Amino acid sequence: MCELLAMSANTPTDLCFSFTGLTRRGGDTGPHADGWGIAFYEGRGVRVFHEPAASASSRIAEVVQTHPIKSEAAVCHIRQANVGGVSLENTHPFIRELWGRYWTFAHNGQIEGFEARAGVYQPVGNTDSEHIFCDLLNRLRSEVPRTAPETTLLEAIVAAAEEYAQLGVFNLLLSNGDWLLTFCSTRMVAITRRAPFGPARLKDADVTVDFESQTTPRDIVSVIATEPLTSDERWDHYRPGEWRLWRKGEVVSQGLVGVPDLAHPAPG
């Protein structure tokens, strides 16, 4: 099983605490030892780290845990390979430019034998996930005018996600830096932290943070993940088929579509 992690915030915020918990699951408290990657948006730019190795013992992951990189949108993935070998080109999140923005994509699940429709975007590696990402972007480029209102774009993305989810497990994180779209096929949780802030304790490491000392009363920071990362907070569980669009730490649009009942754990 892979695991996903994302953040949406109304002020540039680091992800050190959550990332510290998640990285433990990459070869220590969890089996996702085949790679990790993270994308931090800063304005229109994006800063990425990818490694086709266990995050729990990575020197670069350690730097990302301890060196605060502040962002309003971040997308992260730790990998236990199923489709596609363990290699750098198969490590999520995947990135492409569309309409002058960097889009990032991370996927938990598996859609066997999926191949991207022909188009501008082509996979570099051989994962089902990157094929789906390219397929989605090719579809958006051909179906949605660049100048379309955001609701039209969102409808097209959700319609595509609904179709992919009919074919297999498809838990999705997708961002263009401005917004973060999250789609739950089988498993996804979220938490929104705002004033009054309190302390929180990681499930996977003996680390506690006091958010009050790191925030201002106006901050709103949401974290989305495959499984809760803390043991003393209440995480909100998505329903299968539920999607939420996040911007500046809050849900700005949401909905529910029909998906098959795939109660078995997502393998990808």
Add this chain to the structure above:
Amino acid sequence: MCELLAMSANTPTDLCFSFTGLTRRGGDTGPHADGWGIAFYEGRGVRVFHEPAASASSRIAEVVQTHPIKSEAAVCHIRQANVGGVSLENTHPFIRELWGRYWTFAHNGQIEGFEARAGVYQPVGNTDSEHIFCDLLNRLRSEVPRTAPETTLLEAIVAAAEEYAQLGVFNLLLSNGDWLLTFCSTRMVAITRRAPFGPARLKDADVTVDFESQTTPRDIVSVIATEPLTSDERWDHYRPGEWRLWRKGEVVSQGLVGVPDLAHPAPG
């Protein structure tokens, strides 16, 4: 002035030594303090680090200096901004996917007011360099069939580079992971290291390396840069208008085109 650095090698090789020298010029021995970036290819994948800040005092650049990341092709840039603000999206090298490969682009120079022709690829930031990169890829996509022989592709790239160089200073590093194209408009140097290997001393830091202890007799490693990085080796100077295509540490194709005489230092 910006500075460029690239490597081509016939075996996965780290760039720690050269990168250590170059980073000093990013705010310590040189004025290029507005950002740095590096792309390391590993197979078809590419690992990138970007920071819109001085490399000489960067914790992440320090990790890249001391943690060996092994690659057969790498492209690096340190920036002193002229066109485009200091921001992550304006930090080289720029990356796009074309024909199922990640292409990376770094530029030293300035071409005032350049705008990419309309096409699939659009700049995310507002540097002349990213505009030129998008223009080049749009041009290749429209003029060169994907199945064209490599010589046809190379001719198209060199013809485009020659045109850009008529408009301003255009020293270029371009790679798709398989090959590295270098184009000299005003300033570029190279060195190829092979057995028997000897020691070398950086110009910008009190660091000496004995390459013999780090290599096998079959290794061939070439480094291309704006200015020589070592004080005790003989670097080969490109002529203005000279281009060289590198693969596995060696020049596999080269030529010379006409460029304007721009003897003043490249500002970008």
